[in-house]
Amino acid sequence: MSDIAQCRSCGSGELSAFLSLGKTPLADALVKPDADFKLEERFALDVAFCASCSLVQLLEEVPADKLFVDNYLYFSSFSDELLRHSRENVLRLIGERQLGPSSLVVEIASNDGYLLKNFAEFDVPVLGVDPAPDQAAAANAAGIPTLARFVGSELAAELVAEGKRADVIVANNVMAHVPGLNDVMAGIATLLADGGVAVIENPYVRDLIDHVEFDTIYHEHLCYHSCTAIDRLAARHGLCLNHVENFPRLHGGTLRWHLSKATHRSAAAQAFLESEEASGLTSLAYYQGFAKRVEHVRTTLHALLEGLRRDGKTIAAYGAAAKGATLVNTVGLDTDLVEFVVDRNVHKQGLLMPGTHQPILDPSELRARRPDYVLLLAWNFKDEIIAQQQEYVALGGQFIVPVPEPAILTGSAQ
Ligand code: JHZ
Numbered sequence: 001m002s003d004i005a006q007c008r009s010c011g012s013g014e015l016s017a018f019l020s021l022g023k024t025p026l027a028d029a030l031v032k033p034d035a036d037f038k039l040e041e042r043f044a045l046d047v048a049f050c051a052s053c054s055l056v057q058l059l060e061e062v063p064a065d066k067l068f069v070d071n072y073l074y075f076s077s078f079s080d081e082l083l084r085h086s087r088e089n090v091l092r093l094i095g096e097r098q099l100g101p102s103s104l105v106v107e108i109a110s111n112d113g114y115l116l117k118n119f120a121e122f123d124v125p126v127l128g129v130d131p132a133p134d135q136a137a138a139a140n141a142a143g144i145p146t147l148a149r150f151v152g153s154e155l156a157a158e159l160v161a162e163g164k165r166a167d168v169i170v171a172n173n174v175m176a177h178v179p180g181l182n183d184v185m186a187g188i189a190t191l192l193a194d195g196g197v198a199v200i201e202n203p204y205v206r207d208l209i210d211h212v213e214f215d216t217i218y219h220e221h222l223c224y225h226s227c228t229a230i231d232r233l234a235a236r237h238g239l240c241l242n243h244v245e246n247f248p249r250l251h252g253g254t255l256r257w258h259l260s261k262a263t264h265r266s267a268a269a270q271a272f273l274e275s276e277e278a279s280g281l282t283s284l285a286y287y288q289g290f291a292k293r294v295e296h297v298r299t300t301l302h303a304l305l306e307g308l309r310r311d312g313k314t315i316a317a318y319g320a321a322a323k324g325a326t327l328v329n330t331v332g333l334d335t336d337l338v339e340f341v342v343d344r345n346v347h348k349q350g351l352l353m354p355g356t357h358q359p360i361l362d363p364s365e366l367r368a369r370r371p372d373y374v375l376l377l378a379w380n381f382k383d384e385i386i387a388q389q390q391e392y393v394a395l396g397g398q399f400i401v402p403v404p405e406p407a408i409l410t411g412s413a414q
Pocket of ligand 1: 074078079080173174176203220251318319320321322323324342343344345348378380381384385388
């Protein structure tokens, strides 16, 4: 584990820490039931703001070989909402950019090919790149050519040397993960055809702060982006932030940035940049009250669950999400409070939550075991999950959301 002294994007030394979540285990490192728990490592989770380029980032860096455990189990294809969202994006890009058999779409962090499949269906040539071996293998098996590599300037130069230039580069939920932001952006700039566009989605740091989504902070998420931070990063590599789209419900608030070599800005992009400046998002003061608000959620949630348990109620949780691991560990939700976790990702079932060690079971266990309450760790998929669980609700089950304010959902809310 090493501490960074300089901003990952602009290199400035003006980093100010504004939140410490203590030491937590790695959020994606689900534990095998027969593992020696004493060997489970914990790492500091401290968040800082760069006064020079506005990038919010972790101060520590867990070595990559520890961070991306060999059994990385996040498969994008387990959310219908995400699949729908991705398909809509693809259909629009095909129409607007007039993509066809002579085009090329490259996706960075293409996971199991969940998004590229849609381009392939319309005979648009695709290339996925994802260093996670199981996900890359699943994509290749599904007919989506995928390189199990990290994207950066080196791979981009190799592809260009092979005569490949991308008309569209998609990079969803990856800019939070990369330590070498400049190398990835340089790679995008190299690989992008002159008239091409890079379409990048990432959770928005403003939503994280405004809605107290502190659980989305974990070691894999090194950076928390704003339009200002992305624009400054892109500009360093000859790219311009042309347009911004807002998806307030996706992953707790996601932005889609359109970058290209052209220098125009849409009214929406301009408005986002101006609003970040005007609201103070580009200065440290915006972040300084955050730690107190996080503390409030942590203590309120713990007290709520403790009270329910004192009243003899049973509690489970839904979603062995990475954010769920931060939540149970930073709030201190051990197995006395939250008995088990359900998740429909079959690769996660049979394992234990990092640090707190709740068993991860199939969602059908909610109907079988009938806990009185279910804490929604994957609160970002609240509507989708509750719609699937109407049978559990009919049996008297109730859901609890942890953020922005812990609350038991009642009546029509579930
Ligand atoms: P989910 C992910 O984070 C992954 P995570 C990643 N770290 C990232 O950057 C962010 O998103 C943005 C399950 N589930 O996606 C699937 C059901 O069981 O919110 C997942 O295990 N039933 C790359 O891991 C978990 O919940 C369902 O109906 O915090 C959700 O995890 C649905 C919809 C999901 O995020």
